[in-house]
Amino acid sequence: MLRINLPILEFVEARLNGHPEVGKKVFEAGKTFIQQGSRISKVYFLLSGIAKCYIQEDNGKDYIFEFLGKGEVVGDIEAIRQEKCLCNITAITEVETLVVPQALFNSLLESYPAFNAMIMKELATRISQTCIRAAYQQLYPVEYALLRVLTLENAQQIFISKKDLAAYLGITVRSFNRTVKELRQKKIIDTQGLKLDISQEALVKILNRFDE
Incomplete structure (x- = not known):
């Protein structure tokens, strides 16, 4: 990233x-x-x-x-x-x-x-x-792409605006916000920012599920 x-x-x-x-x-x-x-x-x-x-x-x-x-x-x-x-x-x-x-x-x-x-x-x-x-943007849903990006952002300890993250993913800000809301409802990211709120093991299981 x-x-x-x-x-x-x-x-x-x-x-x-x-x-x-x-x-x-x-x-x-x-x-x-x-x-x-x-x-x-x-x-x-x-x-x-x-x-x-x-x-x-x-x-x-x-x-x-x-x-x-x-x-x-x-x-x-x-x-x-x-x-x-x-x-x-x-x-x-x-x-x-x-x-x-x-x-x-x-x-x-x-x-x-x-x-x-x-x-x-x-x-x-x-x-x-x-x-x-x-x-992967073509083959996988937005949720998968966003999780990959947030994983990299968290690992590299950088902050990128929602607008730029949406432009990086090739989606609208509205689609970005909708996906964030869904991930928060699933308790995958925190309710305030975009920090991942699950363990690395749980994250890997979620990402692997998209490959099944």
């Missing part, structure tokens, strides 16, 4: 520390620093904070692909393919980034096979995780 990539960040910081073309930039919560359909000249590595990667449909609805944490890189696809931005990137919390020019980023890819392999693995992971999530 919340992706991090410390090896990539460590690699970049070790080789670009003090580089005259590289700087740091902080974005306040709610700031969109990559705009869908725009052109950018920088690649951003997250040093701290949480951001969301999403597309906005013509009807104004958002679909969130992933939540991004420390070490994640954005703007890499645009740098490699030299095309307009595919998605929006918006800070959920205050986000500090390492800002690298596209030309320098591409130079790293060409000069360091290890870095190239890291980026390829990162791109492959994005595709894999997106496919898996799309599959």
